[in-house]
Each structure stands twice: as C-alpha cells, then as structure tokens.
Amino acid sequence: MSSALLIIAAVTVVALLLGLRARRGHDMSLEQWTVGGRSFGTAFVFLLMAGEIYTTFTFLGGSGFAYGKGAPVYYILAYGSLAYILSYWMLPPIWRYAKSQRLVSQPHFFSRKYDSPALGVLVALVGVAALIPYLVLQLKGLGIIVATASYGAIPSTSAIWIGAAVVTCYVIVSGVRGSAWNSVVKDTLILAVVLFLGIYLPIHYYGGLGDMFHTIEAAKPGFLTFPAKGSSVTWFQSTVLLTALGFFMWPHTFGSVFTAKDERIFRRNAMVLPLYQLILLFVFFVGFAAVLKVPGLKGGDIDLSLFRLSLQTFDPWFVGVIGGAGVLTALVPGSMILNTASTLLANDVYRGLLKRDASDASVTRLARMLVPVVALVAVAFTLHGGETIVALLLMGYNFVTQLFPAMICSLAPHNRATKQGAFCGILAGVAVVAATTLMHLSMGQLFPFLPDAAKDVNIGFVALALNIVVFVVVSAVTQPRTSGESHAQTHVH
C-alpha cells in the first residue's frame, strides 16, 4: 500500500470515528439530530457556515475554474463576502423566530411564517431538487480525488461507495453533530494545505506571485481580466448579486443558522467570515500556477488541475495529505446535505403533506431511515447520471434563490404578502429557471434587442424578476378582506 493511500484511509477512518463519537452524551431527539439542540457556540456555527464555502466545488472547482477560465473565478471571492453583510441583519430575526417556534428546517420556517403546510411542501421539494445534485457533485469530486491521489489504486467507483457509506453511518448516528466535529478537522487541514500550495507553487515554478502573473499575462493576454463578452463585467456584477442573495437560501445553510445558541454569534461571524474567504485566493493561485505547467486539460478535466500539478511536484506522502484534505471537503458538506435532505423529506413532505399529526419521535425515526435512501439515490446519479446532473446542478443555485423574496418579506413586522403570493411566486421562478436551463437559453437569445452589455446578465435575474412580479400581484389579489381578521383558518388549494 502506498503512503498516499495510507494517509487517505487514515483520514477517512478518523472522520468516521469522530462522526460517530460526536453523539456522545446526547439523546437524539428531532431537535438534537437536526439542529444540535440549538446549543452551538461561535466556533461551531462559524465552521458549519464556512463548511458551505470549502466544498470539493471550491477545492477542485475553484482551482479548475481559475485554470480553465481565468478572471471570472474572482466572482467566488466576492459573492460570499457580500452575503455576510446581509447576514448581519438577516440571520438574527430568522434565528429568533426559529427558536420561539422550535423549527428544525427551512421549509418549516416558511410553512409557519405563512401558516401554510402546502408552502412548506413546495419549499421542501425545491430544496431537495437543489440538494441532490449538490450531493452528487461532492461524491463525484470524492471519486476523482481518491482515484488520483491513490495513484489509481482505488477506482473512483469504490471511493464513491466507501465515502457514501461513511457519511451515511455518522449522519444516522449523530446528525448535525457529526458534521460539526468533522468540520473542525476539515477546516484545519484544508487551511494548512491550501495556504501551503498557494504560496509554494507560484514560488517554486515562477519565482513568485508577481512573476507568475506576469508570465501568464504574457503567454495568454486577457486571461487575467474580465473579457469584453461572455463572462464579462456585466456577467460578474449580475452573478455576484444573484448568488449573494441565494447564499443563505440553501436548505443546509439555512438550517445551520438554527444550531446557534444566541443571535450575537451571527453578527460576530459577519466580521470574521469575509476574512476567512480570503483562503480561496490561494486556491485560485494553485489554479493559475497550473495554467502553464499542466496545460491541455479540457472540459470537465479542468477540475483535475490541482491534483495533476501536485502529482508532478510532490512526493506521494504529501499527495496523500492533499487527498485526505480533499476527502474531507467532500464528506463534511456531503453529510450536511444528507442530513438536511432527509429532514426535509421526513419533517416537511411526510409530516406536511401526508400525516399532519406525526410525532417528533416518528419524524426523527423516518428521517434517519431516509438517510441511506437519499445516499443511494445520490450514488446512483453519480455513477449513471451522465449529463442530466450537470443541468440539475446549474439549476440548484437559481432554484434556492427563488426563496429569497418570500423569506425577506416574512421578516417584516407587518408582512402584507400572502401564502398564495409566496407559493405562486416561487413556483413561477422555479419554472423559469428550469425552462431556461434545460433549453440553454441566455439573455441574448431571449431578448435579442438588448444592448450587448445587457446580454451577459445572468439569466437567473429573469426568473427572480418574474417571481417578484407574481409574488406582489397574487399577494395584492389575495389580501384578507378585513385586515384585523386572522386568516389562519383558510387553506391553500
């Protein structure tokens, strides 16, 4: 067994044991399993939220994006930071409401705020549709990492099965606590690895950061700035704004808000998390360093740039360390997604649609039984999904962004929006996202009369705009007749 494989195996075993041990001293009630009994302090909440940033998507995808596309990768750095500004004012009221109502999931929040289980079911289905492709992406990344870092000793299919089994075990046993403990190990390791690679590789291959960028600019003029067309400045502006709004709308990120034990944690994290984002900078540096050193990767293979460069630079044992860190970037977010998707199905679809009077205990039991089911679906998609999954993934972010208008209105002290408005708005937005993604439509094709700059606007804005229009119009039409009267008795449909 090679030293690389040994290290990757050790990291995986540690993740499993730590995930299982996380349960110790806690009875797994619904609130414990889903939101850690709302007892997490600053550090855990910080890591759970940061866990959202450092997934395989950023580790492999961030460096691959820099390698393949150049400047457009800068957007990843910008949107999270802007989202943290919003979080300062947005998350405390969400947390207060969740605590007072003992909420365990995002659809739960919508269904209580708008007093409509039907809305909860819709939000849950949108959430699951966005989460599954995200989980598939983590598993795919895991397969690539293990296969590459083990020098082919373990094929990616076996790695995917092992990885899925590990997260399934510790999510069933410990719920969100398993993710929290593992994120401590993950972030420590990834921090060290990424900082080292981002500093060492430019110096090793080019003599320094400035020299590296000068060399790249000379070899590929225009690679380091936004192009005039396509991924242009307009694309950057619209995508950053859209993704900043959607950032906290991911069901597992929204759910991690509920784990906090007091609301000041969010305001404190809003000043620290932007700085933590800067680690992504070093991921970009790795991708840029690979541009001229391992040229020729095309299509989906651009995501391999970090590992290809590492393989030709370092000894196997260190490739193993990078692989181990990579495995954790797949397992930790994967476990959060698994936990959330199962909760959504059990708490919000089953209890919301099928059996309104189900007890917390039976919902918990069902959620834990659904963990292996969701994992199997994700594995099946990973191994046989082909291209459809890419389309689903592109939709994911735009899907969850559709929840933003109804969420933000519900935080107002006198929310004039109605459940019918929220329901129809979200449905309209999601339909537009699905249609435009599946038909590969862009702004330019949809509105050929627009000026060139406007053609690069992210198509997601069309969906969000239509969502808001429908939301406002339907809410206006369905206003309760006497404003003082409670409309708690009426139902949708």
Added chain:
Amino acid sequence: MYFRFLAVLPFIGILLGVPFVNRVEPLVLGMPFVLAWIVLWVILISLIMALIYRLDPSNRQAPADTEEARS
C-alpha cells in the same frame, strides 16, 4: 442608525467599481489589479462590519445568558 449605510459601500465598490478597474497592471502584492481591488474590498468588509458591530446598540446589552456550560 446612520452607521448602517456603511454597509452599502462594499456593494458599490465591488459591483459598480469593477468595470473601472478591470486591468492587470499595476500588480498589487503580486496580484492583477482587478483581483487586488476585490481582495481590498473583502478586507474592508471585515473592517466595516467590525465598526458596525461596535456601534450597534443591540450588541451592548449585558451578555446575560451566554455563559452557559458547554452542552
């Protein structure tokens, strides 16, 4: 609550500023100018949020229930 308007600055700096700084030279700390501009704003966001945290009266109440034993 005037201090809240500070939070608008990064949106202006990043979203509206980038068209004016979309170039490589001069390199700042070894980074292309447009990347350095974004990095600068990320750091400024942290400073601005720290300032807002200081000025925000809702963070000034005595930390009554924060000293819980670890759960």
